[in-house]
Amino acid sequence: MDPDLLARMDRWLPDLTAGLAEVYDEPALIDRVVTLLVEAHDSRPENLRARDRARVLRPDWFQLPSTVGYAAYADRFADDLQGVRARVPYLVELGVTYLHLMPLLKPRPGANDGGYAVMDYRSVAEHLGTMDDLAELAGTLHAHGVTLTLDLVLNHVAREHEWAARARAGQERYQHYFHLFADRTEPDRYEATLPEVFPAFAPGNFSWDEAADAWVWTTFNNWQWDLDWSNPDVFCEFVEIVLFLANQGVDCLRLDAIAFLWKRLGTDCQNQPEVHAITQALRAAARIAAPALIFKAEAIVGPAQVVEYLGTGRREGRVSDLAYHNSLMVQTWSALASRDCRLLVRSLRRFPAKPTTTAWATYLRCHDDIGWAIDDADAAAVGWDGHAHRSFLSDFYAGLATGSFARGEVFQANPATGDRRISGSAASLAGLEQALLAGTSDAVDEVIARLLCAHALMFGFGGPPLLYMGDEIGLRNDRGYARNTTHADDNRWLHRPAMPWEVADRRSDPGSVEGRLFSGIQHLAATRSRLAALHAAVETTVHETGNAAVLAAARRHSAGTLVQLYNVSEHAQQVDSAAVTRHGIGPGVVDELTGTAIDLGGPSVTVAPYAAWWLCAAQ
Numbered sequence: 227m228d229p230d231l232l233a234r235m236d237r238w239l240p241d242l243t244a245g246l247a248e249v250y251d252e253p254a255l256i257d258r259v260v261t262l263l264v265e266a267h268d269s270r271p272e273n274l275r276a277r278d279r280a281r282v283l284r285p286d287w288f289q290l291p292s293t294v295g296y297a298a299y300a301d302r303f304a305d306d307l308q309g310v311r312a313r314v315p316y317l318v319e320l321g322v323t324y325l326h327l328m329p330l331l332k333p334r335p336g337a338n339d340g341g342y343a344v345m346d347y348r349s350v351a352e353h354l355g356t357m358d359d360l361a362e363l364a365g366t367l368h369a370h371g372v373t374l375t376l377d378l379v380l381n382h383v384a385r386e387h388e389w390a391a392r393a394r395a396g397q398e399r400y401q402h403y404f405h406l407f408a409d410r411t412e413p414d415r416y417e418a419t420l421p422e423v424f425p426a427f428a429p430g431n432f433s434w435d436e437a438a439d440a441w442v443w444t445t446f447n448n449w450q451w452d453l454d455w456s457n458p459d460v461f462c463e464f465v466e467i468v469l470f471l472a473n474q475g476v477d478c479l480r481l482d483a484i485a486f487l488w489k490r491l492g493t494d495c496q497n498q499p500e501v502h503a504i505t506q507a508l509r510a511a512a513r514i515a516a517p518a519l520i521f522k523a524e525a526i527v528g529p530a531q532v533v534e535y536l537g538t539g540r541r542e543g544r545v546s547d548l549a550y551h552n553s554l555m556v557q558t559w560s561a562l563a564s565r566d567c568r569l570l571v572r573s574l575r576r577f578p579a580k581p582t583t584t585a586w587a588t589y590l591r592c593h594d595d596i597g598w599a600i601d602d603a604d605a606a607a608v609g610w611d612g613h614a615h616r617s618f619l620s621d622f623y624a625g626l627a628t629g630s631f632a633r634g635e636v637f638q639a640n641p642a643t644g645d646r647r648i649s650g651s652a653a654s655l656a657g658l659e660q661a662l663l664a665g666t667s668d669a670v671d672e673v674i675a676r677l678l679c680a681h682a683l684m685f686g687f688g689g690p691p692l693l694y695m696g697d698e699i700g701l702r703n704d705r706g707y708a709r710n711t712t713h714a715d716d717n718r719w720l721h722r723p724a725m726p727w728e729v730a731d732r733r734s735d736p737g738s739v740e741g742r743l744f745s746g747i748q749h750l751a752a753t754r755s756r757l758a759a760l761h762a763a764v765e766t767t768v769h770e771t772g773n774a775a776v777l778a779a780a781r782r783h784s785a786g787t788l789v790q791l792y793n794v795s796e797h798a799q800q801v802d803s804a805a806v807t808r809h810g811i812g813p814g815v816v817d818e819l820t821g822t823a824i825d826l827g828g829p830s831v832t833v834a835p836y837a838a839w840w841l842c843a844a845q
Contacts, residue, residue, distance in 0.1 A: 230279065231263075231514065234517060235514055237513070241510035241513075241544055242507050245506035245510060246259070246461075246507050248503035249500050250456075258458075259461075259465055262466055262511075263465070263469070266469035266470070266472075266516065267514075267515045273365075274472075278516060282517050288373075288585060288690060289762035289763055291755050291756070291757055291761055292755040293323050294320075294685075294690065295690045295692035296324070297327075297693070298325075298327060299328040299329075299340075299341075300354050301353065302695060303725050306353065307330075307360055308359060310327070311363050311366045314366055314367060314372065317370075318370050319748075320693075320698055321751030322751075323371055323373065324372065324373050324692075325375065326478075327376060328593055329376075329482075330350055330377075332349040332352070333351060334384035335386070337712055338384065339446060340718075343384040343449055344383055344384055345384040345386045346388070348467070361475050364474060374477050375522065376476050377479075377480045377482050378464075378471070378480065378481055380453070380464065380487060381452055381487055382450040383451055383453065384450065385450070390403075390404065390451050393406070393438060399459070402454065402457050404443070404453060404454055405452055405489065406438060406441070407432070409441070416431065416432075416491060416495070417431060420494060424446065426639070426640075427716075428444075428446060431445050432444060435448075446483070455487045456500075461508075468512055469511070472512065472518070473516065477520065478519065478520045478547075479520075481524055481546065484523050484524060485501065485525045488504075502535070505523070505535070509547075520546075520548065521545075521547055522546060522587060523536070523549040523550070525549060525550070526552045527552075528553075528599070529553060529574075529578070530576075533549075533577065536549050536581050537581055538578070543581035547583075548586070548587045548689070548690070549587065550586075551587065551687070552599065553573055553577070554684070555589055556597075556598060556599050557569060557574065558590065558680055558683060560600065560615070560619055561777070561794045562676065563619055563622045565794055567775065567792075567794055568774050569600070569615075571770050572607050576604070580765070587689055587691075587692050588687045588690070588692065589684060589691065589692040590652050591652040591694045591697060592692070593718070593721075595718055598619045598620065598645075617644065620636060620646035620647075623650065623655055624646075631660050632650065633654045634648045634720075635650060635720055649717045650703055650720060651697070651702055651704075651723070653696075654703040654721070657673045657676065658670070661673045672835070677743060678747075679792055679793070679794065679836040681746070682790075682838035682840075683779075683838070686760065686838070687779065688760055688765070691750075695725060698733075699740040699744055700739050701725075701726070704719070704722070705720065707720055757842075759785065764781050765781075767779070767780050771791070775797070776794075776799050777794065778790065780809040787811050789810075789811055789841045789842075790839060790841065794836070798832055798835055801833055802830050803826040806826055806841065807826050811826075811843045813827035814826070816841070816844050818840040818841070819838060819839065824839070
């Protein structure tokens with residue numbers, strides 16, 4: 227056996243064994259899994275084995291300040307995978323080192339939840355190319371210093387997947403891959419505590435299937451069948467899938483809908499302890515056979531729960547390597563609407579410290595809607611009513627509130643709860659549509675400043691910032707989505723336009739909107755890459771400044787403390803100098819983003835509208 231593989235077995239087999247033992251009562255399971263690991267390692271290409279050795283020596287590669295992410299649907303970014311290969315220089319020009327291509331594995335025909343209803347994990351969607359094309363793309367990306375992330379949907383498969391087809395045909399082995407019920411007795415007991423993900427177009431969590439002659443657990447849509455992860459055969463299937471994708475050159479798997487894996491009566495069937503044990507075991511398996519691969523958890527849950535996806539207690543640093551910081555995104559849009567950072571500070575200060583070997587993935591926008599995850603207690607702590615603030619944010623970003631600059635649309639309004647989520651591109655939510663209609667340079671200048679301030683917060687928070695395709699050039703909403711019959715009932719396609727490359731070509735014009743945003747984000751990436759304090763092992767702490775419109779964020783690193791100030795309003799703001807110097811820098815500091823010296827020796831400083839300052843001690 228390869229000595230590298232043996233060494234990794236010694237290191238990671240205890241994590242694998244412990245995770246399995248928490249979930250499965252099958253002593254022979256570990257032998258089954260080890261056989262799969264050896265087979266996957268033996269078939270791993272030599273260039274990827276070399277990548278494994280390099281990553282073992284540099285396990286913090288994804289935590290480095292130089293890491294900048296970009297997310298796109300492959301067929302929205304280019305026609306196919308070969309087209310994506312041709313556009314890699316564009317990503318490198320922007321400063322991207324991490325590319326997340328949204329679901330590209332073969333989906334079911336017709337409606338497929340944007341590709342998240344997977345029909346075959348070992349094939350690429352036919353219109354995009356082949357698995358060989360994917361491996362070739364990975365090689366090109368690696369040659370340019372860019373890593374590749376793909377989605378791995380863990381909670382469910384398409385009704386047309388081979389496993390589901392066999393279950394519907396009556397094959398008992400595959401019926402045990404799913405949650406099937408002969409009548410409504412058990413589903414109704416579960417429904418008593420289950421929320422609805424898509425109440426408008428997919429109410430309930432169970433669907434009757436004529437072929438299976440059973441009620442099927444379908445959290446998201448009736449053609450997305452939830453898997454039964456209590457079956458060890460399902461675990462083994464996914465070990466094989468994870469390692470197959472790793473052997474194509476995939477560097478990171480985004481674990482989609484991970485919070486939903488385990489079902490427990492009397493709960494909301496999210497964030498159950500078994501989810502973390504399963505993820506620990508999957509990650510340990512990957513560490514043994516393909517250690518160049520990392521996991522990113524797609525867990526859009528509360529502060530106390532999301533940290534568990536990175537690992538806490540005995541599992542610290544043993545679950546996923548990355549997790550989305552959804553709260554930072556939500557609170558940033560809240561602060562921009564209210565011109566008030568106090569709720570952001572209150573919310574983010576509740577987050578426990580993450581493991582130092584992990585990182586938050588920060589983002590201003592993504593492919594999904596924005597759900598206003600505002601905690602009632604947090605709102606009350608700053609003198610607000612939580613329900614009223616959530617309603618205000620929905621109105622504001624739908625363009626319905628007086629003084630709103632935004633042009634979004636309400637997604638999945640739920641009359642029973644009052645929940646109204648929002649769709650819209652970053653540029654449209656930040657006011658670019660309205661500013662261009664106004665036709666004044668001052669209005670456009672204000673929006674560009676607002677967008678760059680918000681992006682600076684994402685780039686400065688620590689952990690890889692993720693740009694959603696088109697945000698770097700200010701793409702606005704695409705209301706033509708409704709002309710596509712497969713998208714017409716899902717307004718999230720409002721903010722999923724195809725990349726207009728003729729518009730992207732304007733990035734070389736320094737006077738254009740596209741050029742100003744592109745160069746501004748380029749500059750954020752370049753500045754970030756040289757600041758040791760932005761290594762993701764360091765924790766960010768957020769603070770009030772005495773002025774509600776200005777946020778302070780501090781990062782203490784042995785190479786030097788970095789203090790950031792963000793003015794989330796369109797007006798100049800005064801901040802007491804002590805609100806900055808109390809974090810251990812000054813009175814002489816330099817804004818690393820502009821190279822400007824700032825004197826904190828006086829009683830206060832003036833922070834320009836939508837300014838973002840990254841302050842370090844003057845040398």
